[in-house]
Amino acid sequence: MGRLSSIFSLRHLLVLSLAANASLILRVVYESDKSSLNPVNQRSDALMAGDDATQKTHFSAPSPPPSVAGAAEDRVINLDHGDPTMYETFWQKMGDKSTIVIPGWQSMSYFSDVGNLCWFLEPEFGKEIVRLHKIVGNAVTEDRYIVVGTGSTQLFQAVLYAVSPHDAAEPMSVVSAAPYYSSYPAITDCLKSGLYTWAGDAREFNKDGPFIELVTSPNNPDGHTRDSVVNRTGGILVHDLAYYWPQYTAISAPADHGIMLFTVSKSTGHAGMRIGWALVKDREVAKKMVKYIELSSIGVSKDSQLRAARVLKVLSDSCESPSNETQPFFNSVYHIMAERWRLLREAVKHSGLFSLPEFSPAYCRFLNQSFENQPAFAWLKCEEPIEDCEEFLRSKKILTRSGRQFGVGPQYVRISLLDRDENFSLFVKRLSNIHL
Numbered sequence: 001m002g003r004l005s006s007i008f009s010l011r012h013l014l015v016l017s018l019a020a021n022a023s024l025i026l027r028v029v030y031e032s033d034k035s036s037l038n039p040v041n042q043r044s045d046a047l048m049a050g051d052d053a054t055q056k057t058h059f060s061a062p063s064p065p066p067s068v069a070g071a072a073e074d075r076v077i078n079l080d081h082g083d084p085t086m087y088e089t090f091w092q093k094m095g096d097k098s099t100i101v102i103p104g105w106q107s108m109s110y111f112s113d114v115g116n117l118c119w120f121l122e123p124e125f126g127k128e129i130v131r132l133h134k135i136v137g138n139a140v141t142e143d144r145y146i147v148v149g150t151g152s153t154q155l156f157q158a159v160l161y162a163v164s165p166h167d168a169a170e171p172m173s174v175v176s177a178a179p180y181y182s183s184y185p186a187i188t189d190c191l192k193s194g195l196y197t198w199a200g201d202a203r204e205f206n207k208d209g210p211f212i213e214l215v216t217s218p219n220n221p222d223g224h225t226r227d228s229v230v231n232r233t234g235g236i237l238v239h240d241l242a243y244y245w246p247q248y249t250a251i252s253a254p255a256d257h258g259i260m261l262f263t264v265s266k267s268t269g270h271a272g273m274r275i276g277w278a279l280v281k282d283r284e285v286a287k288k289m290v291k292y293i294e295l296s297s298i299g300v301s302k303d304s305q306l307r308a309a310r311v312l313k314v315l316s317d318s319c320e321s322p323s324n325e326t327q328p329f330f331n332s333v334y335h336i337m338a339e340r341w342r343l344l345r346e347a348v349k350h351s352g353l354f355s356l357p358e359f360s361p362a363y364c365r366f367l368n369q370s371f372e373n374q375p376a377f378a379w380l381k382c383e384e385p386i387e388d389c390e391e392f393l394r395s396k397k398i399l400t401r402s403g404r405q406f407g408v409g410p411q412y413v414r415i416s417l418l419d420r421d422e423n424f425s426l427f428v429k430r431l432s433n434i435h436l
């Protein structure tokens with residue numbers, strides 16, 4: 001903790017930052033009063049198309065009583081967004097261990113830890129983040145600033161704000177190798193910022209000047225382990241490690257990059273808590289990210305952070321001292337993913353109309369065994385003569401996301417594998433029986 005260099009300068013900073021925050025709060029409260037006269041109900045089409053959580057395809061498919069045999073055969077299965085409801089069963093088994101109660105008078109202040117650069121980070125949550133990374137061995141936390149965000153979605157925006165020069169003649173290019181997470185272009189361009197702009201597939205990128213490359217590993221949608229692809233200086237790398245957990249991929253070494261993003265959504269499955277965290281090496285970058293979150297939401301829900309702290313604690317406890325009732329979290333969900341991939345590959349083979357990515361085994365230093373990636377999504381390719389895979393599967397009442405949204409062609413789709421058992425089983429059964 002070399003950053004707490006001198007108490008003196010810390011006090012100065014503190015006073016300054018309190019003053020700045022107070023005026024900021026006043027301004028934001030005043031301005032949000034004004035805008036509330038004009039209720040905003042227009043959502044960006046781009047974001048609707050891209051974001052996992054916000055893209056809601058509402059289907060009022062008749063839901064038959066579960067007892068009616070055969071009725072399920074006909075039901076629409078929506079696997080378009082990556083809603084991690086699969087994880088509910090583990091947390092149900094944890095019972096009251098992961099329950100917290102927050103009295104009405106608690107967590108009322110805006111501030112959590114005024115001595116910390118990230119003044120809205122709940123110390124308990126910060127502690128559990130460090131503990132979990134130590135146990136799993138998936139990221140270096142020494143000499144890093146932790147910035148908490150409302151999901152890693154907010155942190156992604158905070159990073160863009162923090163690393164783009166604010167006085168440049170033109171916006172900084174943001175790239176990622178295709179197929180890339182469909183939300184990146186949508187979020188990057190939704191406000192038509194003068195600071196940064198989406199520049200597409202990193203492999204095709206040939207513009208001079210500074211750029212931001214998003215490296216998602218394992219990747220959403222195709223599940224491959226990745227490195228940066230733009231081979232030149234002047235680039236800022238942002239590692240989105242939402243899936244760098246042992247249920248999805250072998251943990252070969254602690255990730256040690258300048259900017260790393262994590263989220264509870266895909267690690268513990270608590271997407272609805274809207275909590276993510278960034279591990280940031282550079283103090284100035286961390287400071288600007290904090291600034292962005294001040295501007296956009298004056299911090300991050302304390303209730304959610306306290307709940308996240310408890311969830312991470314129960315998770316870490318389950319790994320360190322498993323008992324009869326509590327299987328270690330990662331072993332438990334690793335087995336669920338392994339079984340789902342086994343069933344999926346079997347169904348694909350049986351049908352003969354599709355193909356899936358292949359992965360090579362790697363040794364996991366956490367689970368002490370070698371295994372292949374078992375991603376949260378199936379990146380499915382429809383073989384000839386099917387041209388539009390999304391449309392084809394929709395005709396079979398399986399809703400997926402088209403490859404087009406990930407920067408590639410319509411012969412691919414992304415399918416969530418994190419739905420509840422019932423829907424997953426129905427899905428593989430239906431897939432297996434599709435023939436032309």
Ligand SMILES: Cc1ncc(COP(=O)(O)O)c(C=O)c1O
Nearest residue numbers: 052151152153220242263265276
């Ligand atoms: C690669 C990647 N990053 C970020 C997110 C969003 O995470 P959060 O729910 O924390 O905003 C997702 C969700 O699907 C994702 O796949």
Ligand SMILES: *[C@@H]1O[C@H](CO)[C@@H](O)[C@H](O)[C@H]1NC(C)=O
Nearest residue numbers: 076077078079085420422423
């Ligand atoms: C299965 O999927 C349907 C449609 O997406 C959803 O309404 C339903 O709640 C799901 N069932 C379970 C058990 O999750």
Ligand SMILES: *[C@@H]1O[C@H](CO)[C@@H](O)[C@H](O)[C@H]1NC(C)=O
Nearest residue numbers: 203227228229230231232233
């Ligand atoms: C990157 O470019 C340099 C030359 O500019 C080359 O020597 C090197 O092999 C390249 N690395 C990769 C990974 O392509």
Ligand SMILES: *[C@@H]1O[C@H](CO)[C@@H](O)[C@H](O)[C@H]1NC(C)=O
Nearest residue numbers: 321322323324325326327328
């Ligand atoms: C664990 O299970 C064993 C055998 O089933 C039993 O004898 C023991 O009492 C259990 N321990 C706890 C803490 O429940």
Ligand SMILES: *[C@@H]1O[C@H](CO)[C@@H](O)[C@H](O)[C@H]1NC(C)=O
Nearest residue numbers: 319328331365366367368369
């Ligand atoms: C992996 O092996 C190490 C060293 O033998 C051991 O401490 C650890 O508990 C093992 N991890 C798991 C998940 O079994």
